[in-house]
Ligand SMILES: Nc1ncnc2c1ncn2[C@@H]1O[C@H](COP(=O)(O)OP(=O)(O)O)[C@@H](O)[C@H]1O
């Protein structure tokens with residue numbers, strides 16, 4: 001157990017980076033994903049087309065490829081610094097937003113159509129109908145799947161380890177390399193830190209899911 | 217005496233749902249203050265006709281004007297027009313997450329941009345008028361069907377519409393609640409509101425309608441004043457339909 005005591009600061013600093021990646025990417029993905037979902041139900045065909053293409057493309061591309069694209073391809077167009085924390089945030093947000101969009105869209109579809117029709121019939125605009133009538137009613141059913149998207153995001157932050165971001169997995173790998181005889185244990189420690197985030201989140205999703213089911 | 221000016225004019229309107237021709241060359245003029253009852257078999261296109269007037273359904277050819285203005289395409293202009301055209305649905309469609317009072321104030325606040333205090337005052341006056349003021353702070357689901365539909369009427373009236381559309385407003389109600397809704401509608405008609413009402417309530421049609429429009433298979437087959445239509449329908453199809461709804 002000396003391994004953990006000796007390396008606690010390294011674990012913790014990796015854990016903090018993982019938390020930062022999750023929180024920032026999660027926040028951006030929530031905003032961008034909700035915008036994408038709104039585009040998908042909008043009356044403007046062009047917006048729907050853009051949103052469908054984006055969501056299907058990102059959802060069906062391996063996350064590593066999204067990172068590769070940002071790190072190796074985008075800089076050739078003079079856009080981004082090749083490596084680093086913010087590149088990881090952008091890749092993770094871009095990828096996760098596609099799943100957020102799908103979760104929000106299915107929540108929107110679960111709200112009876114008559115609600116939006118009544119809203120439009122009194123003269124609310126598309127944006128008002130969505131923001132004041134549809135989304136507030138979609139929230140209940142959207143939160144449990146969104147938590148699951150965020151759990152997946154938490155685990156997906158580990159892909160950033162391959163791109164020079166010293167988050168939890170990269171920190172654990174360094175500890176393992178420095179202590180080859182206890183490498184297994186070092187990586188198990190990494191697992192424990194992920195579970196600290198994902199298990200409570202999973203339990204919360206389960207509770208909320210039952211609440212939503214009960215309210216129906 | 218000169219007739220009142222036309223308020224809603226449908227001119228040679230056609231609409232398909234896929235291969236189904238739901239509105240066939242429909243022309244209809246509703247004058248200011250007029251109450252038109254639309255009647256006809258299920259699937260004849262009554263709801264679709266109603267919904268094209270505030271463009272909840274788009275049309276493929278022909279024109280629709282409200283107060284002289286052609287229906288705008290999707291956007292701010294359309295939202296503005298819809299505020300002037302009240303609609304009451306068969307299934308009420310009250311905003312489920314908002315109280316009865318908020319259902320009525322929402323349009324006043326967000327569309328008419330009226331301050332909270334005045335919006336509530338006006339909403340309460342309307343709820344009073346339709347007899348559900350005591351339910352103002354409840355959620356729609358806590359009300360009976362008849363009460364919900366009266367709130368829906370108040371919600372539409374709050375926008376001070378030029379015309380009110382009713383799509384089978386009493387068809388989802390238990391029999392004992394039908395009259396409380398029809399009474400509100402009859403009072404509205406007596407006050408001079410322009411109304412298009414899809415309904416099979418012949419009592420209401422006789423009491424309140426200036427004209428009955430009979431639809432079948434997506435077309436307007438016959439138009440007449442209520443007395444003439446119910447006692448001496450001209451078309452075979454109208455006679456057939458009336459015999460069916462009168463025998464039970
Ligand atoms: N959104 C829709 N998509 C496809 N077909 C529809 C749709 N709405 C109505 N229809 C069809 O159009 C016809 C007319 O419907 P409707 O206007 O609702 O008739 P009514 O109100 O007279 O019963 C029916 O055959 C119905 O099945």
Ligand SMILES: [Mg+2]
Pocket residue numbers: 262263264384
């Ligand atoms: Mg109908």
